[in-house]
Amino acid sequence: MPLPPDLETPCLILHRDRLERNVKAMADRFREIGVPLRPHLKTAKSIDVARICAEYGADRWTVSTLREAEYFAAHGLTDILYAVSIIPAKLERVSALNRKGADVAVCLDTLDTAQALARASIDGPPLRVFLEIDVDRHRTGLRPEEARLIEIAQTIHDAERLQLYGVMAHGGESYAARSLTELEAMAEQERSITVAAADAVREAGMPRPIVSVGSTPTARFGRSFDGVSEVRAGVYMFQDVFQSNLAIAPLDDIAVTVLASVVSHAPHLNRLILDAGGLALSKDRSCATQENDCGYGFLADEDGTAIANLTIEGVSQEHGYVTTRDGQEIDFTRFPVGSRLQILPNHACMTAAAYDAYLTVDGQGGNLRVWPRVNGWDTYRN
Amino acid sequence: MPLPPDLETPCLILHRDRLERNVKAMADRFREIGVPLRPHLKTAKSIDVARICAEYGADRWTVSTLREAEYFAAHGLTDILYAVSIIPAKLERVSALNRKGADVAVCLDTLDTAQALARASIDGPPLRVFLEIDVDRHRTGLRPEEARLIEIAQTIHDAERLQLYGVMAHGGESYAARSLTELEAMAEQERSITVAAADAVREAGMPRPIVSVGSTPTARFGRSFDGVSEVRAGVYMFQDVFQSNLAIAPLDDIAVTVLASVVSHAPHLNRLILDAGGLALSKDRSCATQENDCGYGFLADEDGTAIANLTIEGVSQEHGYVTTRDGQEIDFTRFPVGSRLQILPNHACMTAAAYDAYLTVDGQGGNLRVWPRVNGWDTYRN
Secondary structure, eight states: OOOOOOOOOOOEEEEEHHHHHHHHHHHHHHHHHHHOOOOOOTTTOOOHHHHHHTTTTTOEEESSSHHOOOOHHHHTOOOOEOOOOOOOGGGHHHHHHHHHHEEEEEEOOOHHHHHHHSSOOOOSSOOEEEBBOSSSSOOOOOOOOOOHHHHHHHHHHHHHTEEEEEEEOOOOOGGGGHHHHHHHHHHHHHHHHHHHHHHHHHTTSSOEEEEEEEEEHHHHHHHOTTTEEEOOOOOOGGOOOOOTTTSSGGGGGEEEEEEEEEEEGGGTTTTTSSOHHHHHHHHHHHHGGGGOOOSSSSSTTTTBBTTEEEEEEEEEEOOEEEESSSSOOOOGGGGGGTOOOEESSSHHHHHHOOOOOOOEOTTSSSOOEEEOOOOOOOOOOO | OOOOTTTOEEEEEEEEHHHHHHHHHHHHHHHHOOOOBBBBBBTTOHHHHHHHHHTOOOOOOOEESSHHHHHHHHHTTSEEOOSSSSOOOHHHHHHHHHHTTTEEEEOOOOOOHHHHHHHSSOOOOOOOEEEEEEESSOOOOOOOOOHHHHHEEEEHOOOOOOEEEEEEEEOOGGGGGHHHHHHHHHHHHHHHHHHHHHHHHHHTTTTOOOOEEEEHHHHHHOOTTOOOOOOOOGEEEGHHHHHHHHHHHHHGOOOOOEEEEEEEEGGGTTTEEEEEEHHHHHHHHHHGGGSSBBTTTTEEEEEBBBOOTEEEEEEEESSSEEEEEEOOOGGGGOOOOOOOOOOOOSSHHHHHTTTTEEEEEESSSSEEEEEEOOOOOOOOOO
16 A cells, blocks of 8 residues: 655655544444443544544544643534543633533542532533543542542532533543453443443432443443443543454554654664654654563554564664674665555554644545644744 | 632633743753753643743753644744754745745654755755664664764765754653653763764764753753753743652642633542543653652642642543552541642643644732644644
């Protein structure tokens, strides 16, 4: 699948056929299961990608920054969960969106924040609040057996301008799983603990909140979604080497790659030098703990065919250092200066964040379109 | 030094007083030594920062991307070294700048590229070329004893539209130094090998090229600059925890910090949760090899006072996980939800790249100004 010859490198290629295949597969799975997806847009950060999810039925959304919320709302999306603990200082940005009908929901897990929100003056419809539940000691959240859970739920339930809408969990420890059995167990842990939290709220006399769970591994490998109201996942749209190493997806499903050029040969170091370094690839080394550790990204040739014997052993800010995995001498004639390689990212969310936009191509590598991304957090502009 | 209360977090704070102090100190040092600086703008990526360097005498520049070259040239800077190996596909962007008078120089270290440039049609003044020299097996470059060095030099020297202008080296292994003695030895190695390369070119009958060396550690600790024509360094403007751990600068010199908010408490994990995670801080863990490993950044309170007993033990995309270094229980009352912390970056170049702009403040934390940054590589826009 040849890419256009005149692209500036490094650049971020998005393969639209793979993206659509990934989106469709997850949508099909959850249509069959009968639970709606709430796609997480933190990986793609692109309205064009969100529209493909919508074509496959998505009508509710997850974001990781308020800037994403503002961007997607400006493009017409509604029912958006901002899935990082809200603090009072950020409430006005949420309220401003909700006054315009974006229907942004927030999450929290502390009594202080619940009390501050209960006191806040919130106009428009009541603000929907999710309680974050800790299912695996990975991030933050409340344990279902904690007295705090009910106290916080009650504070929200009693507040006139708040609606205790859901409990949510992110089974992030699934990323550390080593086998299908472990993945299934983590999905079940995520489900059962979050459902238990919703049940605990109901047993305390409040309406049962909806149950929102998710991560790409648990979404993909969960066997039961009993009691679950919706599933959040994001990286499945693109996949990456880390997910591939978890056996979630073959390398051929990875929809986003970095196109880089060979800019130098260092025969005395048995190295090819690429123009994609720590900024273009990210310094994510999550694969270092996995069996198929490929350094700073998995190398493929310009047409996308994996080159299993090469590895990116190191990066500087704008240089990537490629050598062989087994110490064999590189065949430099195969990779002349100016030739190009595609790099499958270790962690798609981190790598994509270095770019303002995707260069998207169809399955034949043609029909180039630029799809912008919404990076960063700020609202200020000069 | 209190910061304004109404900043969106996470955001990138640039302390102008520290920046200016760092710029002045390096400028003073090299004015005394009698060798000009060619500041590397890859860390700051900001014309406002470059202007401060110019106020302290800088009149030549280094960049790491052609986008930087285009941005700084558009703001009037000239004599710009693009210090990543050029390839023929990138020549037209350089030529376009040089036709407008930017006087961009390039570097290379392969015969293939030298021959391609010699054949290329280059209008405007001759293109200045630096040969990259490998002084420490860190990156790429030619060894002075290699026959290739003279062959490539001769190819450039003989080409009508090229000028064999300089030899350059980056003593990147200085970042791995563990003592002042080692730093001094690495600076001397960088100097002596690069000078030897220039001498080898002259002994082969060509005019002696200028000698350009540099990295912040070798610039700071080199004892002799005999035979050196110019020194490149970039991170010294901001400094960071990695440099501080090399004893190059005290933590108080670090000019760029991330301001983050405490968004949650997880007492059962003995954790504060920040709204600055892998994207806001970068996943650079270069300090992991140093004695003062502070996780994903060194924590300070809102006013900038170091909090030595806390560490950022982990990050997710938008979450930072803070715990104590010694296992002691966190005093959560000291860090209420909504309170703010400053995080000194492990590696300023990587952290700053996540932000479109700096919020710059004066020494009293006031006089807020937004200074944009030029991130990325591309030329395409929708």
